[in-house]
Amino acid sequence: MIRVLNVGPTAEQPGGMASVVAELADQNRLSAAPVNLRVVDSGGIGSPPRRGARFARALLGAVTARVDVAHLHVASRGSTWRKAAIARACSLRGLPYGIHLHGAGYAGFLSSSSPAGKRLVEHFFHGAAYVVVLGEPWARLVADELSVPRSRIHIVHNGVSGGAPPDVPWPADRRKRVVFLGEIGARKGVPELLRAFEQLDAVPDAELVLAGPPSPSDPDVVRQVEEAVRTRPDRIRYAGALARARSRDLLREAYLLALPSHAEGLPMVVVEAMSLGVPCVTTPVGAMEEAVTDGVNGVLVQPGNPDALAGQLRRLLDDVALRDAMARSAHDTWAQGFDARSMYEDLRALWAQAAG
Known part of the structure; x- marks a missing residue:
């Protein structure tokens, strides 16, 4: 069984990134061939002491956890720097990691970074076994701004489960x-x-x-x-x-x-x-x-x-x-392409490939 360290928000936290984590965990439980998916909070939400403690635990997990691949959920600013530190810990022990880029403001983050900061981001992305993006505009950004080979960039659309039939015709008595x-x-x-x-x-x-x-x-x-x-x-x-x-x-x-x-x-x-x-x-x-x-x-x-x-x-x-x-x-x-099962299967294939 593939062992995956999922680093980012937990399913209980607010925001779209946490919703992705929740959907992945649900689909893994439903899968006929699940992975060993360990979700670790990287410390993006809460008071500074609590965030620091959670980040320290995530960093320790990257150093000591018995896993085959780390999957890092990344947005701009602090999220990037926390995951870059965790990626460095993974690299030092020879653990492959993948980047799942979510941040809507990543282009602005890169353009406002100093030359030294951008080089650090490039190093972080170049070390990834794969980079997951949400669509073609983000694939172009990662390829053009960070010089990541297109062969390592994978478009995986966000997906949700449990779609219900549409409410049509709209009830005349409802606002x-x-x-x-x-x-x-x-x-x-x-x-x-x-x-x-x-x-x-x-x-x-x-x-x-x-x-x-x-x-x-x-x-x-x-x-x-x-x-x-x-x-x-x-x-x-x-x-x-x-x-x-x-x-x-x-x-x-x-x-x-x-x-x-x-x-x-x-x-x-x-x-x-x-x-x-x-x-x-x-x-x-x-x-x-x-x-x-x-x-x-x-x-x-x-x-x-x-x-x-x-x-x-x-x-x-x-x-x-x-x-x-x-x-x-x-x-x-x-x-036809935005259900959670498709998202999970695409990511599971990348985990298996990175795990070797």
Whole structure:
């Protein structure tokens, strides 16, 4: 049995990276030929003392754990430096490691790094047995900016399990709920979404529900959400940060998912919405266009344009038949390549190859 050390967030933590870890653990339990998958928290969340202690345990695990390959979940800034240190520990003992790149802001991180810092990142990536990315834009970034050979770069789309048949036709007695799930901040396009929804008063049964943790760097955006809820409690609601199961329940009740982000990898929430037959109004950033085909299984608008966003939301809120057609197509797209089993099998093959 292959022994895999999975280093990153744990399944219980918030965020898309943790959702990937949860899906991998679930699929491993369901597999006819599971691996020995050990999940280790690398210390990305919590108070500084707790983060330091968790990182130390992850580093110790890289030095002492009896495993065949380490799979490192990587985002920008601190996540990169922690995993680079763990990768160094793996290399010193001859343990192969792979990189699973998630961070939506990695291009900006690389461009803002010093020459010495970028060389360290290049060394980290060059030492990997494989580099997993979420789509072609990230494959080009890793190849062009970090000079990793394309033969070692593997596109593995995020996947989720348990897709349900789409809710079509939309029940006439149910409100048309537009759902936003993600960090409440500017990068996710929350200010534009609030401004766009102000233009939808002509759709009487529409409501907006926002859910997700507040961005610590965007307190003004959080205040905008609170003000919108205070002034329009009949139309706008903030559900706060939700556990994975409750987030999925909220998506099941959604007419549309709205995610007007300025930067993304391939958001798990979009894939999860598609698995439930919920069309998404989103932006062509990151690998989004590899999942969402404009006008077929969802709608793409340019980021930072609340008027265009309002127009597309109104179009789908007014046309239930169009929304239902997109719902069926979204579910079909998920079934054809964005399910968790496909993601797990692709990664399992890389683990086996790296383990030799």
